[in-house]
Amino acid sequence: MEGRRSKRNADAKQEMTPVQIDEVCKSSRNILAPKRLQYTPPHAPQPMRKHNFENLQHEEDHSNDEEEDHSNDEESNVEGLGLSAYELERLENIKQNQAFLSSINLPQAFHDLKQSSAKRQLPQKGLKRSSPVVKEVLPPRKSLRLQNKSPLPSSFPELMKIEIPEQAYSQPKKSAGQIPMEPMNMDEGSKLPPQLIQLFSEVSSQERGVELGLQEYISTLKKMTISEDKIAKVVKKRIYSAAFHPASTSLLMAAGDKFGNVGLWSLGSNWGDDGVLLFEPHTRAIGCLAFSRTHPAQLLSLSYDGSLRCTDVEKGVFDDVYDIEDGLKTFDFLTGDYSTLVVGNWFGGIAIVDRRTPGNSHESFYSLDCKVLRCVSVHPCQRQYFAVAESREVNIYDTRCLKKTRCQPVSQLRGHSLSIPSCYFSPCTGNRVVTSCMDNNIRIFDTSALTAEVPLLTSIHHNMRTGRWLSKLSAVWDPKREDCLLVGSMEKRRQVMVFHETGRPLHKFVDGEHLNTVLSVTAFHPARNAILGGNASGRLHVFSD
DSSP, X not given: OHHHHHHHHHHHHHHSOHHHHHHHTOOGGGSOOOOOOOOOOTTSOOOOOOOOHHHHHHHHHHHHOTTOOHHHHHXXXXXXXXXXXXXXXXXXXXXXXXXXXXXXXXXXXXXXXHHHHHHHSOOOOBSOOOXXXXXXXXXXXXXXXXXXXXXOTTHHHHHHTOOOOGGGTSOOOOOSSOEEOOOTXXXXXXXXXXXXXXXXXXXXXXXXXXXXXXXXXXHHHXXXXXXXXXXXXXXXXXXXXXXXXXXXXXXXXXXXXXXXXXXXXXTTOOSTBTTEEEEOOOSSOEEEEEEOSSSTTEEEEEETTSEEEEEETTTTEEEEEEEOSSOEEEEEEOSTTSOEEEEEETTSEEEEEETTSSSSSOSEEEEESOSOOOEEEEOSSSTTEEEEEOSSOEEEEEGGGOOSEEEOOSEEEOOOOSOOOEEEEOSSSOOEEEEEETTTEEEEEEOSSOOSBOOEEEEEEOOOOOOSSSXXXXXXXXXXXXXXXXXXXXXXXXXXXXXXXXXXXXXXXXXXXXXXXXXXXEEEOSSSSXXXXXXXXXXXXXXXX
C-alpha cells in the first residue's frame, strides 16, 4: 500500500507545472489578511500600494477620461482605497459630525465652562485643613497554618484580656470646673487678642428704633449681599447652633459643631485664621448657643454631653454653669437679667438653674409628661410662661404651677403630625409662636390669649426633609420685628427665605457664585441688617448691607 501511494504522489507531481508547485508550497503566513479600515485625511499623501495589471489598466483609463460622472468616480475610489460603500458612508458621517461641532464652537464652549467651574472654587477662609495623619506601617500578617506551624496556645488568653477603651466610641466628658480659653488654632500659651475682648464687652443699645414699614423692610433685605470675604470655616464639623453677638460696630459670630467645638469669628479681623478662633469646651454636639444681653462678654453653650458652660472672655475661662450625666438639649433665659435659665433635657426633664448660686446644680427639677423634648422658648413679656416642643405637639407651661411629675400645660398648640424641631415666641410681644415640623409645614399660632387650645393663624408649606447628614431646619424670628421670620431651604437653587407671618414670602437670599450649599442653621442680627447661615461642613455665610 505504501508503494502504491508514493507512486501516485510522484505521478501528481510530474503533472504539475512549476507555477502550480510554487503556489502549493506557499506558507500560510504569506496569505494576505483581510483589509482593515484605514482612513487617510484628504490632504495627506496617499501611500504606495501594489496593484495588479487590471487595477493599473483601470487607473490609466480613469486618468485619460476626465469627463466621467460622479458615480464612476466613487466606484474608482472604492476600488483604489479598498473601502466598501458602508465604510465610505461612515467616513462621510464623521466629516458631517465634525463640521457640526465646529459650527457650534464646542471646543471653545468646553474651555469656557472649565474656566467658569474653576472660578467657583473660592479660596477657603477661616480654619485651615489639618495635614493628614501618617498611618503606621505594620508588618504583613502571616498565616501559621500556611507555614505549617501550630497556633500558640499561650496567645489566646492575652487576646481575651484586650478591652476596647471607651475613647474609641466617644471622647470622655470634660472634667467639671473652669477650663482655660486656649485657642486650638493658635500656638500653645497664646493669649486672646485684646481687640476680641474689647469687642466682646461692647454693650448694644436696648432701645428699639422706629420699625420700618413692610415695603421699606423688603428694600432693606434686598440690599444685603454676600461676598468671598463673608464666608469662613468657623468650626471643624457640622454646625448645630450659631448666634450673633449684639455688638453693632463689627459682626462677631459664634458657632457650635458636632464634636463640642466653639468657633468665634469676627468679620474683617486678622487674628487666628482670618479672624477665627477655635475652642473645645465640650465633647459632643452643641445644641444651643446664646449671648447674654446684659453681660455681652459672656456666651452660654449647651452640649449633648450634659454640660452647660459660660464663655467669659474677660476672665479667659469657660465657667461650669450646669452639669448632669448626659442628654442636655436646649435652654433659654427665664429672667430679664439673664441670670436664671430654664434648661431642658432629651428625656422630658425641665431644670431651673440660677447662675448666681455657687455650684453647677439646678434649683428645681420637673418632669414633663412627654417622651422627647427638643426646644424651650420663654415668653418675652410674661416670663413665667415658656413653650416646649415635645413629641408631636407644643405645650405652654407656667413655672408657678409646675409639679415634680406630670406637669399640666396652660395651653396646647395642636395640629402637628410629625416631630417638631423648634418652637419660638415672637421677640417683641410674644403674641405669636412659630413652630417647625417635619411634616413640611411651618405654623404660626396666635398666643395673644393663652387659652386651652391656641388657634392656628398660618400654615406655610416648606420642605423640611433634611436627612441624617444635615441639621434640622428651624424657622426663627427677626429680633427687630414681630412679624417676619427666617428659615433655610432645601431647594436646588440654594437660598435662605424670609416669610411674613401671613405666609407671604418676602425675600430670597440667593447667590449663584458664593452660596451653593444648604444653610440649615440661620439667625438674624439683633441690631444690624445682617443674617448668618451655617452648613454641614462648619462654614458660616453672612449676608449684610
